[in-house]
Amino acid sequence: MDALANLLDGPRARGAFLLRSVLTPPWSIRIADRAPLTLVHMVRGDAWIRTDDGRARLLRPGDIAVIRGPEPYVVAGDRETEPQIVIRPGQVSTDVEGNELCEQMDLGVRTWGDDPDGVGGIRGGAEEPSPASAVMISGTYQMRGEVSSRLLSALPQVLVLAGDAWSSPLPALLSEEIVRDEPGQEVVLDRLLDLLLIAVLRTWFARPEAAAPAWYAAQSDPVVGPALRLLHDDPARPWTVADLAARTGVSRAALGRRFTDLVGEPPMAYLTGWRLALAADLLREPDTTIASVARRVGYGSPFALSAAFKRVRGVSPQQYRERTPAAS
Structure with a gap:
């Protein structure tokens, strides 16, 4: 996708x-x-x-x-x-x-x-x-x-x-x-x-x-486009730049440089933002637990998700859930 x-x-x-x-x-x-x-x-x-x-x-x-x-x-x-x-x-x-x-x-x-x-x-x-x-x-x-x-x-x-x-x-x-x-x-x-x-x-x-956003324009790039699709297809996978580079057929340095130039941030930073966006959506679902959300978006434990979530968004997943209306 x-x-x-x-x-x-x-x-x-x-x-x-x-x-x-x-x-x-x-x-x-x-x-x-x-x-x-x-x-x-x-x-x-x-x-x-x-x-x-x-x-x-x-x-x-x-x-x-x-x-x-x-x-x-x-x-x-x-x-x-x-x-x-x-x-x-x-x-x-x-x-x-x-x-x-x-x-x-x-x-x-x-x-x-x-x-x-x-x-x-x-x-x-x-x-x-x-x-x-x-x-x-x-x-x-x-x-x-x-x-x-x-x-x-x-x-x-x-x-x-x-x-x-x-x-x-x-x-x-x-x-x-x-x-x-x-x-x-x-x-x-x-x-x-x-x-x-x-x-x-x-x-x-x-x-x-x-003035299409960088992530949209980058999808047509022969290197960055496939890398973006891999991250979006399977955000829970323990990706590394080396894995992405191997899957896209370029060196780690070439992928990192090209991805950052076109998207505006390095591959792993983009992946973190995408995982936390997915997590925020999943936290709005009334039947999910923080542990299940962590597994689905690629964090090994609820603690790891909470630390990343609070670092980026300023609140813990539990605080976010309490402040955000549940999804219908």
Whole structure:
């Protein structure tokens, strides 16, 4: 498994929140759900994503945005409209005074908004269609894990992939599947959301402006790429630089120098960081023990894991577990 696959394994959707929104202009929503990662596909109409630092990004039909939380942001039909709706933790929708709107704006299977047909009704006493509603699909990951934080830290708060910058059948397929109500549909949608996120991130990281993290760029190197895959495939193995060098067909010195140049740290330092990230995720599982976590990530004893964990993170594994919400 390569580094990106491992990191994406952290935010794998499990009952992700997916919603098709149909909104009549002027509309504006403040997203304050504290979700760590959200993907938005603009199906029809335009939208602006405004962050609290004053930046704004335009979404046109076909564009996809990935938004890194937990900071709040606004999604609106234009740059000026003030929010009329707030999405709070737990995906509870309210007006700005806090009155719940979930039932009032329910439009059917995974669909929400104020216009079920995409046009308005009567204005000024005469039958006249309102401007075409905006339609967007949002998928929200609920996870909070240390492995996924490595991926999140590599992303800007908002990245936008223009619809004409790539080609994929996945957005259309998600649009088609999100309104279906069939057995097993939640799993189908989870997997589609995962596939779309992976496709978007691969395309994004390949672009010059993405400034892809060192571990991603290094995967294509003929020496460092295989070494990274070996570490990610079997982090519990008692690796040494000599072992990695032998498996990749170069000398210890050549591997150490090339790995450090491309990844930004020596192989064993990278392995330590990866093991402790895995350990942090495993500690969130309610049925694991510190001893079992130590074995799974390559430490010979709970004491060895505790010493490394406290040296790097400043707290013991037990203290970390007590302070961190359990995984769902």
